[in-house]
Amino acid sequence: VREKDGIWAVLAWLSVLAHRNKDPEQPLVPVEDIVREHWRTFGRNYYCRYDYEEVDADKAKGLMAHLVAQQGDMDALNKTVKELQALKRGQAGMQLASADEFEYTDPVDGSVASKQGIRFLFEDGSRIIFRLSGTGSVGATIRLYIEQYVQDPKGHSQKTESALGTLVTIALGLSDMEGKTGRKEPTVKT
Numbered sequence: 056v057r058e059k060d061g062i063w064a065v066l067a068w069l070s071v072l073a074h075r076n077k078d079p080e081q082p083l084v085p086v087e088d089i090v091r092e093h094w095r096t097f098g099r100n101y102y103c104r105y106d107y108e109e110v111d112a113d114k115a116k117g118l119m120a121h122l123v124a125q126q127g128d129m130d131a132l133n134k135t136v137k138e139l140q141a142l143k144r145g146q147a148g149m150q151l152a153s154a155d156e157f158e159y160t161d162p163v164d165g166s167v168a169s170k171q172g173i174r175f176l177f178e179d180g181s182r183i184i185f186r187l188s189g190t191g192s193v194g195a196t197i198r199l200y201i202e203q204y205v206q207d208p209k210g211h212s213q214k215t216e217s218a219l220g221t222l223v224t225i226a227l228g229l230s231d232m233e234g235k236t237g238r239k240e241p242t243v244k245t
Contacts, residue, residue: 098206105199105241115195118235139228
């Protein structure tokens with residue numbers, strides 16, 4: 056199963072629906088109503104993932120090295136972010152707060168897994184993450200994760216592609232995805 060998390064998500068939603076619809080005498084509370092109530096209370100997180108599969112392993116490693124090399128100069132990065140926002144003519148004023156190559160420390164045994172991905176974290180809490188996996192003989196997979204939180208209910212009804220369009224432009228521009236890998240489009244968008 057390609058995306059096993061989907062099975063767990065369906066089971067979780069069935070549990071939520073069962074809990075919210077306990078009384079068979081009452082009208083059914085649909086998923087959309089539950090989701091919109093959640094957004095009104097907590098805000099909405101927009102999320103997407105682009106997978107670039109079977110990328111030449113050396114090109115994929117080169118792209119990751121290119122991203123790491125940019126992290127030393129936040130002023131230059133924010134200048135590039137500003138220029139990329141202007142190209143999109145979308146959300147303006149986004150500023151990077153930090154950029155790093157992250158690692159994970161296991162809370163049980165204390166082991167550290169380094170080089171888990173490249174993060175670009177914005178002042179508003181938005182983030183762009185690049186991860187490299189599967190550097191086998193067939194190539195590598197570059198995963199690009201993009202996420203943005205929207206508190207204002209006026210922004211809760213956007214299509215994900217529209218809500219994240221500026222961040223996608225920034226991610227593809229910072230990485231020079233097409234120039235570094237030759238890929239114009241991801242293999243999979245989720």
